[in-house]
Amino acid sequence: MSGAVSDLLAARALFGTSLVFHIVFAAVGVAMPLFMVLAEWRWRRTGDPVHLDVARRWAKGVAILFAVGAVSGTVISFELGLLWPRFMAFAGPIIGMPFSLEGFAFFAEAIFLGIYLYGWDRTGPRLHLAAGAMVALSGAVSAFFVTLANAWMNVPAGFSVDAAGAATGVAPAVAMFPPGWAHEVVHVLLSSYAATGFAVAGIHAFLLLRHGDHAFHRAALRIALGVGALAALLQPLSGDFSARQIARTQPVKLAALEGQFETERGAPLRVGGLPDAAAEQTRFALEIPRGLSLLAFHDPGAEVKGLKAFPRDVWPNTRLVHLAFQVMVGLGSLLALVALAWVVQRVRGREPGPRLLRAIVLASPMGFLALEAGWLVTEWGRQPFTIWGTMRTADAVTPVTNLAAPLVAFTLLYVFLGVMVIVLVRRQIAHVPVDAAAAPHVPPEAAP
Incomplete structure (x- = not known):
């Protein structure tokens, strides 16, 4: 029994490590193309060559991150079939549609990214900008379809289970949009957008502190934080709907x-704490x-069911879920405060x-720490089920043993890829010439 448990933990750890790594590139793939397009749009409107430089450098960064994200995403696709074959056998006919459509979105993103990267002097300005917009849209659509599949795992719909445990009466369209899908997608x-916006803005803010008022980093900061701050301020509202x-x-x-733990009316909201x-x-x-009670039901006297109202074998790991949730909320609140301070400065016309x-x-x-913590809340909070209330994680795992070895191998691979990405992206952003702000003012029509 202990061997089966260790293999289950190794399978979860391997898949979780892959997702922890991939989710960073998935989030960047959603947000960075939008930043890139906004920079080009600003250049075409103003003719300011600084925004052209920002767009070109960000485009190269998008290409690097997209390539690594494609590799890690492919690994996850294989792991779904190899580590969780019973889950895929059961869920494939039900939620195969969003997975397939995500593949189409991924290929569309790759095609338009190629047009964008190699079309600066080969396509017209409108077509080039439209290609960039399609990259940004495809990245968001890809995340949309993947999130639909995850939403179904949390609230399964669109099927029934017969006496033999097989899915019957499958309605793919219903399964594709389970209850709460919109809240989770938003x-x-x-x-x-918030995680990527603040990460990019932080890089340029650091370089501004080092090099003084640098036009390139100032322009990049405005775009990245403009998107990131708006998302960070909207995130608490989205979290309220999700809760x-x-x-x-x-x-x-x-x-x-x-x-x-206790079922009670007028349940308190806990900040911090350590569940036992x-x-x-x-x-x-x-x-x-x-x-x-007020936040969950908009009624200060509403009844909230405690853990003791449910069988103990369906409890998730309360301590891990609670702590991850506190990290997510705490960091998200700090981001919103920094975003608000930046917005106030911009409204006052100050840098x-x-x-x-x-x-x-x-x-x-x-x-990104809040994003990872939020993902852990979603996944740990669904345990011990892979498909909530339908299939336990222990019943979905592969019968193959000795999974600790691939766990170590893939962890080392991800560390190597992470270091390489940092080195390559640093070359694109950190080594901007100090005199870039003094570049001539080139109209968009005259620039390559």
Whole structure:
């Protein structure tokens, strides 16, 4: 039994490591093309060569990150079939449609990215800008279809299960849009724009602190943080909708998120704290009276079911889920505060000073840390099920043993790829000539 458990943990760890690595490139693939297009659009409107330089350098960065993301995404596709064959056998006929459509979106993104990269002096300005817009749209559509599949795993719909455990009465269109799909899609897209926007802005804010007022980094900061700040400010609203959806469809997950063991009306909202499943209580938390009932049901007196209302064998790991949720909310709140400070400065017509630039640098990794924590909340919170209420993770895993070896091998591979990406992207961004701001003002029609 212990061997089966260790192989299950190794399979989960291998797949989780692959997703932790890939999700960064997936988020960048959604957001960076939009930044790239906005930079070119600014150049074509103003003729400012700085924005042309930003667009060209970001386009090269997009190509690098897209290539690595394609590799890690392909690995995940193979792992779905190799590590979770029973899941794919059951779920394939039900949610095969969004997976297939995601493949079409990926190929469209690759085609238009090729046109964009090699079409600067081979296509007209409108066609070139449209190709970039299609790259940005295809990246978002790809994330849309993948998120639909994940939403179905959290709230399965569009099928019935017969006495033998097989899926019957499959309705692919219903399965493709399960309850709560819109909330999850919006939350994922906003998190991608916020995480990438702050990460890119942090790089340029750091270089502004080092090199003084540099036109290239100033222009790049405005575009990246313009998108990232808007997404960060909208994210709490999206999170509120998602939390209310979880309260209706996955009440045991909500209880784990908040460390709520007892069923009670006017349940408190916990900030911090450490759930103890053995003692069935959450210690050291700051409790806001009636806060959870108010946020989850918009009623301060609403009843919230606690973990003790559900069989213990369907409890997720309460401590891990709660802590990951606290990290996600805490970092997201800090991002929103920095975003608000930047917006206030822009409304006043001021550029961010050294103090705000330092805050942006400190906030730069927070978006991706919050994104990873949010993904862990979603996946850990669904355990012990792969398909909520339908298929347990232990029943979906491959019977193949000795999975620790590929776990170590792929982890080392991801570390190597991560280092190479950092080196290549650094060459595109960090070594901008200091006199770039003094470049001649070239009209778009005259530039290559």
